[in-house]
Amino acid sequence: MSRWRPPPETSTALITPEGHARLKAELDDLWRVRRPEVVRALSAAAAEGDRSENAEYTYRKKQLGEIDRRVRYLSKRLESLRVVDVAPSDPEAVFFGAHVELEDTDSGELARYRIVGPDETDAKAGWISIDSPLARAMLKKRVDDEFVAMLPAGPVRFAVVAVEYRVA
Numbered sequence: 001m002s003r004w005r006p007p008p009e010t011s012t013a014l015i016t017p018e019g020h021a022r023l024k025a026e027l028d029d030l031w032r033v034r035r036p037e038v039v040r041a042l043s044a045a046a047a048e049g050d051r052s053e054n055a056e057y058t059y060r061k062k063q064l065g066e067i068d069r070r071v072r073y074l075s076k077r078l079e080s081l082r083v084v085d086v087a088p089s090d091p092e093a094v095f096f097g098a099h100v101e102l103e104d105t106d107s108g109e110l111a112r113y114r115i116v117g118p119d120e121t122d123a124k125a126g127w128i129s130i131d132s133p134l135a136r137a138m139l140k141k142r143v144d145d146e147f148v149a150m151l152p153a154g155p156v157r158f159a160v161v162a163v164e165y166r167v168a
Contacts (some may be wrong), residue, residue, distance in 0.1 A: 013081050014081070023120075035067050042057065106162070133151055143163060
């Protein structure tokens with residue numbers, strides 16, 4: 001198996017202030033807390049002798065590589081992100097950062113979503129990436145507008161019930 005990985009798809013470089021703070025906190029925790037702990041454990045494992053049969057040494061080396069990879073990614077990503085901390089000029093339409101309530105016009109079910117950057121999505125909280133098919137389909141729509149989103153399960157018709165922006 002080779003170490004080559006295909007380049008990731010380009011994603012929108014937008015993020016909410018909360019998401020930016022979370023990524024910075026994760027980077028700080030990885031660099032100042034977790035990495036030093038792993039380096040200490042790796043040094044202790046290396047001091048035990050034969051590294052070829054030392055499972056602790058192998059595990060810690062792999063763990064250090066994963067931390068370094070994430071630190072490298074976060075460092076580069078945080079530089080390229082643009083923090084969006086203001087409501088759009090038209091608060092009646094759906095844009096980045098909006099809390100949107102949608103109705104599935106076929107089933108009548110209601111769902112709430114928040115459009116966020118690709119680095120801060122959370123399906124359980126209803127935070128969807130601006131790059132997702134549903135978010136792309138609802139951009140610039142207004143209350144009572146209907147639209148069709150091409151989802152993996154097929155086309156689904158939605159109606160916008162409410163649009164809200166909460167600026168911290």
